[in-house]
Amino acid sequence: MKDRNITLHINGEAHSLTVTVNRTLLDVLRDELGMTETKYGCGTGECGACTVLVEGKAVNSCLTLAATMDGKRITTVAGLSDFGRLDHIQQAFVDEAAIQCGYCTPGMVMKTASLLAKNPDPSEAEIRHALEGNICRCTGYEKIVKAVKKAAQTMPGRAAAVEPCKEAVQ
Amino acid sequence: MSEQAIVGTNAPRVDVRDKATGQAQYAADIQLPGMLYGKVVRCWEHAHARVKRLDLSAAAASPGVVRVIGPKDVTPKRYNSSVLDLMVSESMHDMLGDIDDQPIFTEHVKFQGDAICGIIARSEEAAERAAAKIVVEYEPLPVYLTAEASRAPGAVQFTPEKPGNLAFQLPEPMFPNHALGGGDVEGAMRDADIVVEDAFYVPKQKQCQMEPHAYVAKVDSGGRLTCWTSSQMPKLVQRKLAKLFDLPMNLVKIVPTVIGGGFGTRLGMISEPQACAMALAVPGHPVKLQTLREEDWVISPSRHPGKYWMKIGFKRDGTPVACDARFENYKGGYYLDASGTAFTAGAWLGGMYRFPTLRYRGESYFTNQGLTGAYRGYGNPQTNFVLEQLIDRGCAELGADPVEWRKKWHKGVGDDGWCPGVTYPSCALDQCLDRGAAAIGWTEKRRKYARQEGTIRRGVGVAVMNHTSGAMPMLLEHTACTVKLNEDATAEILFACSDMGQGSHTALKQIAAETLGFPFDHVQLSGGTSDVAGFDIGAHASRTIYVGGAAVKKACEEARRQLLERASLQLGVPADQLDIRDKRIFVKADPARGIEAEAITRAGVYHFVDPMTGEPGGVPGQIQGYVSFFAPHNSPPFGASFAEVEVDTETGEVRVIELVNAHDIGRAINPAAVEGQLEGGIQQGLGFVLSEEIDYDAKGRVQNNSFTDYKMFGPEDMPRITTILVEDADPIGPFGAKSVGESGLVSPVGAVANAIFHAIGIQFTEAPITPEKVLKGILEKGVRDYASIRGNR
Numbered sequence: 034m035k036d037r038n039i040t041l042h043i044n045g046e047a048h049s050l051t052v053t054v055n056r057t058l059l060d061v062l063r064d065e066l067g068m069t070e071t072k073y074g075c076g077t078g079e080c081g082a083c084t085v086l087v088e089g090k091a092v093n094s095c096l097t098l099a100a101t102m103d104g105k106r107i108t109t110v111a112g113l114s115d116f117g118r119l120d121h122i123q124q125a126f127v128d129e130a131a132i133q134c135g136y137c138t139p140g141m142v143m144k145t146a147s148l149l150a151k152n153p154d155p156s157e158a159e160i161r162h163a164l165e166g167n168i169c170r171c172t173g174y175e176k177i178v179k180a181v182k183k184a185a186q187t188m189p190g191r192a193a194a195v196e197p198c199k200e201a202v203q
Numbered sequence: 204m205s206e207q208a209i210v211g212t213n214a215p216r217v218d219v220r221d222k223a224t225g226q227a228q229y230a231a232d233i234q235l236p237g238m239l240y241g242k243v244v245r246c247w248e249h250a251h252a253r254v255k256r257l258d259l260s261a262a263a264a265s266p267g268v269v270r271v272i273g274p275k276d277v278t279p280k281r282y283n284s285s286v287l288d289l290m291v292s293e294s295m296h297d298m299l300g301d302i303d304d305q306p307i308f309t310e311h312v313k314f315q316g317d318a319i320c321g322i323i324a325r326s327e328e329a330a331e332r333a334a335a336k337i338v339v340e341y342e343p344l345p346v347y348l349t350a351e352a353s354r355a356p357g358a359v360q361f362t363p364e365k366p367g368n369l370a371f372q373l374p375e376p377m378f379p380n381h382a383l384g385g386g387d388v389e390g391a392m393r394d395a396d397i398v399v400e401d402a403f404y405v406p407k408q409k410q411c412q413m414e415p416h417a418y419v420a421k422v423d424s425g426g427r428l429t430c431w432t433s434s435q436m437p438k439l440v441q442r443k444l445a446k447l448f449d450l451p452m453n454l455v456k457i458v459p460t461v462i463g464g465g466f467g468t469r470l471g472m473i474s475e476p477q478a479c480a481m482a483l484a485v486p487g488h489p490v491k492l493q494t495l496r497e498e499d500w501v502i503s504p505s506r507h508p509g510k511y512w513m514k515i516g517f518k519r520d521g522t523p524v525a526c527d528a529r530f531e532n533y534k535g536g537y538y539l540d541a542s543g544t545a546f547t548a549g550a551w552l553g554g555m556y557r558f559p560t561l562r563y564r565g566e567s568y569f570t571n572q573g574l575t576g577a578y579r580g581y582g583n584p585q586t587n588f589v590l591e592q593l594i595d596r597g598c599a600e601l602g603a604d605p606v607e608w609r610k611k612w613h614k615g616v617g618d619d620g621w622c623p624g625v626t627y628p629s630c631a632l633d634q635c636l637d638r639g640a641a642a643i644g645w646t647e648k649r650r651k652y653a654r655q656e657g658t659i660r661r662g663v664g665v666a667v668m669n670h671t672s673g674a675m676p677m678l679l680e681h682t683a684c685t686v687k688l689n690e691d692a693t694a695e696i697l698f699a700c701s702d703m704g705q706g707s708h709t710a711l712k713q714i715a716a717e718t719l720g721f722p723f724d725h726v727q728l729s730g731g732t733s734d735v736a737g738f739d740i741g742a743h744a745s746r747t748i749y750v751g752g753a754a755v756k757k758a759c760e761e762a763r764r765q766l767l768e769r770a771s772l773q774l775g776v777p778a779d780q781l782d783i784r785d786k787r788i789f790v791k792a793d794p795a796r797g798i799e800a801e802a803i804t805r806a807g808v809y810h811f812v813d814p815m816t817g818e819p820g821g822v823p824g825q826i827q828g829y830v831s832f833f834a835p836h837n838s839p840p841f842g843a844s845f846a847e848v849e850v851d852t853e854t855g856e857v858r859v860i861e862l863v864n865a866h867d868i869g870r871a872i873n874p875a876a877v878e879g880q881l882e883g884g885i886q887q888g889l890g891f892v893l894s895e896e897i898d899y900d901a902k903g904r905v906q907n908n909s910f911t912d913y914k915m916f917g918p919e920d921m922p923r924i925t926t927i928l929v930e931d932a933d934p935i936g937p938f939g940a941k942s943v944g945e946s947g948l949v950s951p952v953g954a955v956a957n958a959i960f961h962a963i964g965i966q967f968t969e970a971p972i973t974p975e976k977v978l979k980g981i982l983e984k985g986v987r988d989y990a991s992i993r994g995n996r
Contacts, residue, residue, distance in 0.1 A: 070225020
């Protein structure tokens, strides 16, 4: 198997390393760089626990080859908080009691970040649709959906007079 | 205390910031210097076979490999990965007949995924490459996937200890004629005017906890074995491993890690024996063993599937006269938990309605399916699917309203609960039924949907359930707890029962702070490692708040007693006239008079004799409260679920529109956490009744060990949820609390099945009720209005 030299810009910091071309981004983050905040849940892109942002877009890091990530900006859940100060999405998950075992949380938070970047005012149906690739077995999604709504409402820079979150179409 | 400042609030979870930022350390996140990586080589091609030849040599020579170990390199002793054998008395153990039948590495493969040998290497990749070089030849054996097949004459015996492959049946003499209950059931049934009876099938459901099982194990230079594990039962795993490896318990240390979901799958051990056997083979080196999702799927136990037959008789006025039932469950290849679910399925049945005569028989047969063990509900969803559908069939025949019938005939205060002789101390099921019915619009919708036209039909259904708060008196309910007060009047609590993500440690901290009269943030609660924490039976049977909370409360009451006694000396007021709030001790009748708790705790720790006078400065000694607590009861919670469904009679699809879960939980210590348990339970209950089942091919190989092929309810599939917390304080539970961990899953099962019955007039006897089964049912029986069923006409 061939090796390749790459540079990953993770949470604002450049990491130059040599990776074997079959290594996934998830493996490199966890095993090579010790960034264990991103979780392995299935290895086949079905559960979303390994979701990170690449250039602001959510990807399953278990399906992404690290060698193809040369020069890319990557954000993990640890990149959202600053010395334990939670960002608005993390805070919304805390406030809405949307975290139980916590294993899906890093992926859920990153998927929310990518959703809100594209759609700052999602309806409940849009939130549920966006989270379809992220499995949670603890919450029944009820409080996670509420947390995403709250994160949308508390997004920094959001105009004071925001429309209330649109309700799902029944 | 008449009013609580902290209990009953949504205090933030103690671990939530770590989890939100990714700092929480699960077992797979652990990195230790010099760490090696383990890989268990498993049999994937057969579910039943003998190992004819095993050659480890090529794998051992593979680059990066440190050791390869097979059956002959590890202890020949066998184990039982579950823990029921440690939770009962010796005489009970002998009567139940629990056995140790699991080898670390096997020469008789009994299910797909059985462990053959282990590889220890310098990297996971090296271990995986070496695994491909293991040479193993099998002699295939007949595969038995049902009880009928495995008990047939001439079948290969799974163990000589259990002839006929009958792993368990309710034992004499505790259960005369191998039955729970008894009496003249046939005679009582003859007196019935209406009899409903059917044979059901309940599915093999998987916990699907999000964190795959992972371990680290290490043997230090003193021969002490340390195992990092996410088991729900660290103290029992300590004893199990000590027994398996012939070590005194002080030489086995368990370090509990953050748990990424349990739901029963971590009750006891899974691959701790293999991880520790590897560590013992390479002393001094930590060995990490991680399982892949598809591996986790086949090696960790699932819910017990099987055949469940039931018959219920009623008088014409609705009076139930008898219930007769038999659950024949399909074990996997090993014994673990064979006795548990076979009993409890009947126990929940016995605890529900006032049947004057009831007989339940429960049996477990070995099969070559994957292992079966604990799964949230532990026999209860199986019983709910069967019992609640037959009750509704009876109601339809009688022309009775299913809510009113249940209100009239459910058991309540003073009746025997799931264990005969242990009576219900509290029951607010009527409130659950009334409030749930109002929330879903029961009366109007039952009438409206009883006559419908068109391809899309709607229905509403109800189901009720009883569960438990801890497993007393059948199983040991023991928890030790220590609370120590620091010199600055903050408290540190040591309590070994795991928090699997439910938020139990947060609620326990609320109980502690409330009892002590300290602010929430001035109390710390740690699970502790096995060498530091006292005994605890583990997180099972929805016991953590009811039993553990009572233990924490008692330990804190002891610390509080000592604190007030010392304050009493200082204030010259009897201790019973003092109270504590926000760490200030004050005279109840004269709140302005008091003393800061810190003045007492500091003087106890920093205790000096005045050099001038020789007088001591206060009472010496650090205040500690300790309790070794045994639960006096099991105060069962009750619940009523209401479902509204829409059935597409052309495609067979069932859409759940709304699910109301009304629960009698005694008292919600942390309401948001309680809601979270009930909401999460609904997702798993809907899966049980509508979509989730592990499928096998004829050779016993799993066909759907992935989240794509195994269908769980996703965020878009979930219905509108209404959670109703009925708080009617239990006289025994801490601050009136009963349990909530498992029970939210149970009654959605029956409620959905009954809503389908209401919508299309057909009952389905096999769960999950998939679109294929619905279509088949419609083809065979035809859609009919609920109003056209005999009793309703």
